[in-house]
Amino acid sequence: MRIDGHTKLAFLLGYPVSHSASPAMHRAAFSATGVNAAYLPWALTPAHLSAAVAGLRSMENLLGANVTVPHKGAIVPLLDALTPEAEAIGAVNTVIPRSGRLIGDNTDGAGFLLALHEELDCRPEGLTVAVLGAGGAARAVAMALAQAGADRLVLANRTATRAEELAAHLRRHHPHCEVAVQTLHPSWRVSQVPEIRLLVNTTSVGLHPGDPPLFDYDSLPVQALVSDLIYRPAETPLLRAARRRGCSAANGLGMLVHQGALAFERWTGKPAPVQAMRDAVER
Numbered sequence: 001m002r003i004d005g006h007t008k009l010a011f012l013l014g015y016p017v018s019h020s021a022s023p024a025m026h027r028a029a030f031s032a033t034g035v036n037a038a039y040l041p042w043a044l045t046p047a048h049l050s051a052a053v054a055g056l057r058s059m060e061n062l063l064g065a066n067v068t069v070p071h072k073g074a075i076v077p078l079l080d081a082l083t084p085e086a087e088a089i090g091a092v093n094t095v096i097p098r099s100g101r102l103i104g105d106n107t108d109g110a111g112f113l114l115a116l117h118e119e120l121d122c123r124p125e126g127l128t129v130a131v132l133g134a135g136g137a138a139r140a141v142a143m144a145l146a147q148a149g150a151d152r153l154v155l156a157n158r159t160a161t162r163a164e165e166l167a168a169h170l171r172r173h174h175p176h177c178e179v180a181v182q183t184l185h186p187s188w189r190v191s192q193v194p195e196i197r198l199l200v201n202t203t204s205v206g207l208h209p210g211d212p213p214l215f216d217y218d219s220l221p222v223q224a225l226v227s228d229l230i231y232r233p234a235e236t237p238l239l240r241a242a243r244r245r246g247c248s249a250a251n252g253l254g255m256l257v258h259q260g261a262l263a264f265e266r267w268t269g270k271p272a273p274v275q276a277m278r279d280a281v282e283r
């Protein structure tokens with residue numbers, strides 16, 4: 001990569017950022033498309049977020065920014081406008097500079113849907129889906145599923161009150177979608193979700209080798225598609241059990257790649273080199 005007087009800058013705002021695959025993925029995208037830009041991780045604590053956004057505003061050669069934990073919600077009031085997706089989720093993962101203004105977008109939900117279609121040949125329209133978890137990732141996924149026409153969402157979370165809040169938000173935005181809440185604990189069974197077609201894990205359980213199972217994975221019926229947003233490790237115990245039972249299953253790599261590809265397209269106006277981005281992340 002050559003940096004010269006014409007190089008544009010893109011940033012990842014987060015804390016921590018050292019584990020992120022996004023710099024390698026976007027470097028590969030710039031290189032494959034000949035875009036003269038650099039993508040830099042910017043580790044900053046919440047106390048410095050507003051100064052960082054002011055810094056972005058000062059940069060005439062800003063290409064854009066990604067936003068990750070813990071800043072996705074906190075950055076909202078610091079921006080000039082939100083896309084309808086970011087507005088509905090209440091969180092931003094992509095900042096786009098437009099005519100001197102900073103626009104907050106969210107490509108997580110759309111990235112999730114693209115990966116679901118590509119890897120599991122799944123379109124959510126008319127389906128019953130179980131979403132495990134009720135944090136920021138669950139919100140993006142559940143909103144995208146409802147937007148895409150899912151019939152019924154069951155939100156299963158360890159802390160039921162958190163799932164109730166997300167359910168109320170979903171019902172307000174997508175009254176056509178039936179939303180139910182269940183408490184997720186080790187004795188939870190997939191049979192509590194009749195006619196389930198897709199199960200999505202948005203919790204952090206499975207990230208660490210010793211994590212006890214979220215529920216009895218042997219209760220997965222063979223017709224259920226299983227999506228785990230975790231991509232490192234590439235195969236969580238949930239995914240391993242799902243495949244052992246004959247279910248089609250996919251990890252979170254596709255969502256990571258597609259949310260990044262959509263951000264690249266918003267920043268550059270060019271089609272993203274999705275395969276080059278995927279290869280970079282897999283490496």
Ligand code: ATR
Pocket residue numbers: 132133134135136137138157158159162184202203204205214
């Ligand atoms: P993110 O923004 O990545 O979704 P988060 O907002 O911290 O992260 O949410 C983490 C999710 O993982 C939550 O749904 C959390 O459940 P609680 O709401 O009950 O905290 C879930 N989670 C984390 N550790 C868990 C565990 N050991 N068992 C079950 N769920 C867990």
